[in-house]
Amino acid sequence: MRSCYLLSDLRQCHEEELAAALDSLSSMRELLTAAHRRSSYLDEDLFWNAAEGILNKHNHNHRFLQHNSRRIAGLLFSAGRMSQQQLDELVVGYLLEHR
Numbered sequence: 001m002r003s004c005y006l007l008s009d010l011r012q013c014h015e016e017e018l019a020a021a022l023d024s025l026s027s028m029r030e031l032l033t034a035a036h037r038r039s040s041y042l043d044e045d046l047f048w049n050a051a052e053g054i055l056n057k058h059n060h061n062h063r064f065l066q067h068n069s070r071r072i073a074g075l076l077f078s079a080g081r082m083s084q085q086q087l088d089e090l091v092v093g094y095l096l097e098h099r
Contacts, residue, residue, distance in 0.1 A: 007025075007047070007050035007051060007053070007054060008050060008053055008054065008057075010022075010054060011054075011057065018068070019068075022068055022071055022072075025051070025071070025072065025075055026075065028047055029047070029075055029079060032044040032047055033079075048076070048079070048081050051072050051075060051076055051081075052076065052081070054069060054072050055069055055072055055073060055076070055090070070090070070091075070094065073087060073090050
């Protein structure tokens, strides 16, 4: 799925387009979940690896993505792709950066 490869380009997305791009991630998750139940045509690991890659990259130059990466963390957590401890560490790190 081409969209999975484009996730890493979110850092280059203009702020006015980024909100819609981030919203589409929830739709992608729903599509992958539904497809996984019916067949193995879609490789959901491509999507999840790309989403994890966004969190692992430094997004300090993209203020909007930096503040909205928690939405990606929420998707990962709700899909069981991120542990409670990893989520807690991310939240604590965010709070320490923005106090």
